Amino acid sequence: METMQPSDSALISLYIAGQEEAFAQLLERHKARVFTTIMLIVRDEDVAEDLLQDTFIKAIHTMKGGRYNEEGKFSSWICRIAHNLAIDCFRREKRSPLLNLDTTSHAFNSLSLAEEGAEAALTREETHARLRELIQELPAAQKEVLIMRHYGDMSFQEIADATGVSINTALGRMRYALINLRKKMAAQPVFYDQNVYPREATPVRVQRIAG
Amino acid sequence: MIKTFTHEKLLRYVYNELPAKEQQEVEQALVHDADLAATCADLLLAQRTLDGARCTPKQSTTNSILQYSRTFLKAG
Numbered sequence: 001m002e003t004m005q006p007s008d009s010a011l012i013s014l015y016i017a018g019q020e021e022a023f024a025q026l027l028e029r030h031k032a033r034v035f036t037t038i039m040l041i042v043r044d045e046d047v048a049e050d051l052l053q054d055t056f057i058k059a060i061h062t063m064k065g066g067r068y069n070e071e072g073k074f075s076s077w078i079c080r081i082a083h084n085l086a087i088d089c090f091r092r093e094k095r096s097p098l099l100n101l102d103t104t105s106h107a108f109n110s111l112s113l114a115e116e117g118a119e120a121a122l123t124r125e126e127t128h129a130r131l132r133e134l135i136q137e138l139p140a141a142q143k144e145v146l147i148m149r150h151y152g153d154m155s156f157q158e159i160a161d162a163t164g165v166s167i168n169t170a171l172g173r174m175r176y177a178l179i180n181l182r183k184k185m186a187a188q189p190v191f192y193d194q195n196v197y198p199r200e201a202t203p204v205r206v207q208r209i210a211g
Numbered sequence: 212m213i214k215t216f217t218h219e220k221l222l223r224y225v226y227n228e229l230p231a232k233e234q235q236e237v238e239q240a241l242v243h244d245a246d247l248a249a250t251c252a253d254l255l256l257a258q259r260t261l262d263g264a265r266c267t268p269k270q271s272t273t274n275s276i277l278q279y280s281r282t283f284l285k286a287g
Contacts, residue, residue: 032268146261
């Protein structure tokens with residue numbers, strides 16, 4: 001039986017009350033999403049690790065300083081901090097788009113080598129690295145919405161508010177981001193490898209409808 | 212009457228952002244409209260593919276953040 005996980009809101013209350021374990025759970029729950037958001041903007045593992053720390057340090061100060069606003073989702077809030085820090089850093093550094101892009105970097109270590117075999121995992125990881133490259137090639141406005149929505153867990157309305165556009169514009173940008181990604185992927189047969197991009201539309205559809 | 216849905220509405224559906232009533236309308240339409248269901252499936256596949264690009268930080272970074280939090284507590 002699946003155990004009930006405490007909500008972010010409950011964990012924040014416990015953390016503010018002095019329970020460090022609650023913060024450890026919050027960090028574990030959100031670190032990959034926040035790190036991915038940062039990584040897709042700065043494209044440098046060391047910088048991303050530093051910015052991840054800066055992001056959570058800001059959050060610690062806000063929560064323990066009694067300034068955390070309960071309105072809105074924690075995930076959106078923390079990703080917005082991360083996004084702002086990453087954008088500031090990117091502008092400051094004025095990085096060349098592909099300067100630090102290492103497609104074989106072990107920073108992208110979200111897959112378990114032991115579970116699926118080293119060779120398959122390597123192929124899969126190379127493909128995911130290529131996907132991250134394709135995301136970088138998207139027009140800036142489309143990339144921004146895709147990162148904020150998919151990795152930052154911000155709603156389309158929150159993205160619209162943060163970027164100063166209407167929700168329909170944000171939705172349109174996301175739509176074209178996905179269309180463009182799909183075109184780029186279609187041009188590269190590796191993405192249609194059954195192990196990487198399974199074409200099993202029916203089971204997915206049924207699963208979602210049932211859910 | 213067959214109700215049509217915009218791509219933008221489907222996007223909000225796959226990201227669980229539609230109000231309950233509109234979500235139900237989309238789900239009913241998915242049962243009867245194969246094209247709509249296929250478009251929706253494509254979006255879900257795109258979501259799944261994007262999930263694969265997610266990455267995680269080093270354990271040492273996580274440990275540093277936790278350490279900072281504990282130290283901050285003592286200082287406060």
